[in-house]
Amino acid sequence: MTGSDKPSIDNLELIHGKYEVIDVRSPQEFTEFHYPGSINVPLFSNKERAEVGTAYKQESPDKAKEIGLKLFSEKLPVFYEAVHSLMKESPNPIVITCARGGMRSGAYVSLLNSLGFPVLQLEGGIRSLRQYVQGEIERLSTIDWKAVVVGGNTGTRKTIWLEKLDAEGYPVLNLEMLASHRGSIFGHIGMKKRSQKMFEWLLVEKMQQLESHSYLIMEAESKRIGPVIIPEWLQSVKESGRFIELEDTMESRVNYLLKEYEPELNEEAFAEALQKLTRLKPYTKEAVDQALLRNDYYTVFYRLLEEYYDPRYSHKPEDHIEKNNVLKLNISGMNEKEVLTSLKNKIHSAVRKE
Structure with a gap:
């Protein structure tokens, strides 16, 4: 009063x-x-x-x-x-x-x-x-957070696995969900736009829930997820964490992206997003444009992964993480249950090394 x-x-x-x-x-x-x-x-x-x-x-x-x-x-x-x-x-x-x-x-x-x-x-x-x-963001930044970071090339379904772990009660910080953006140039398609201020509210709310846990699980996101910027201290938490790198076949990754983004149902937004990829090499851009004219979205994703996203991922900041902090997990040929079991084992192994 x-x-x-x-x-x-x-x-x-x-x-x-x-x-x-x-x-x-x-x-x-x-x-x-x-x-x-x-x-x-x-x-x-x-x-x-x-x-x-x-x-x-x-x-x-x-x-x-x-x-x-x-x-x-x-x-x-x-x-x-x-x-x-x-x-x-x-x-x-x-x-x-x-x-x-x-x-x-x-x-x-x-x-x-x-x-x-x-x-x-x-x-x-x-x-x-x-x-x-x-004030809460400042307070949360003073906590000695420990992180297990799930990374891997585009299309290895990192967010899907985090969502399933979250549903089972694991301490997951799903930044893409909080940002309402999948992180790639197509990440906004089918999603409701979220402001920086709303993201920060949801981030505080989630991290308050995770305070009692000895570690958190997060995805190897960039500093920016669409229009949203991750706090620098949270980036530092990620970079000092134990890293699990997922690997999968190109075919599996492309098929997942086709299902996730549904380009045939979002043709205008998809084409508009492609125009923002200004750093494509000329031969890649020509191949992608020709495939787009044929509505050949499989080829679009395949060429983008092979000639744009995969090379960019190999030069991400995660490269400077010490090799003994990286655990590889090849999920090709695994069903969902097998992936989750293997991922949980890797997480428990990473936590034990802390």
Whole structure:
């Protein structure tokens, strides 16, 4: 509770309690970062928010308030219905938040309280949650993490194996899942875009769950996964870990990529992504372009793996990892159960060497 006349809670009360959250920021603000599970009932649309900001800067604060009050009154019925429906659906208290816990959420909280709705305001707004995340990232960076790193050429199904290990209770940090991106130039296809801020929230949440474990399992990711950047200290954890390198046949890898990316169902996005591969050698680009015209995606992937991704992988930073920290695992010809059994054995062996 703050010193104002509006009932409120702080970010820790929200995180550790059971609340329903209504976020009144614009859709653009909400997409960039929001409290998981919250619903967006914006006071301003993206365009309206820009208009209010322009009026504040170019005319006066009073003019901006005048526009804001007009929009506030127009949207009250929609907001009232959202709160009323949420109260019927959930017994949990309702928290209203905006960017900084200021006028937008404050106006709604004051009005709803006067009407007998016991809603709360989040102190400091979404900004306070960002500050919490940043503080936790700093704290987590001080922990002496031990890692088992699963690597291998593109198409060796590293993420698939991590997902299955995670489902069995192994301490997996699946960075691609948190980033909502598969890491390659095609990694965004079929995935929902995730911002750096949302990635960091999910990263903190997951690593808090892994704190009690003596080690974590992660994939040999680059510093950047699509638009998302991995913290430098986490990269250091990866580089100092025990490394398991998966090997598989080219045929198996290509077939997996065909199944995973479904290029025939995402032709436009796939072709667009290929245009971003500006470092292809001329003969590779010509072969890939010709195969693409024939919808011969097997050849597209085969040539990309053989002439682009595999050579790049051989020059990744993992090369400087000491050889005694690398365990090889050839999974060609193995079924799923055999791969998982072999991978678990390698993980246990890597952990014993720590």
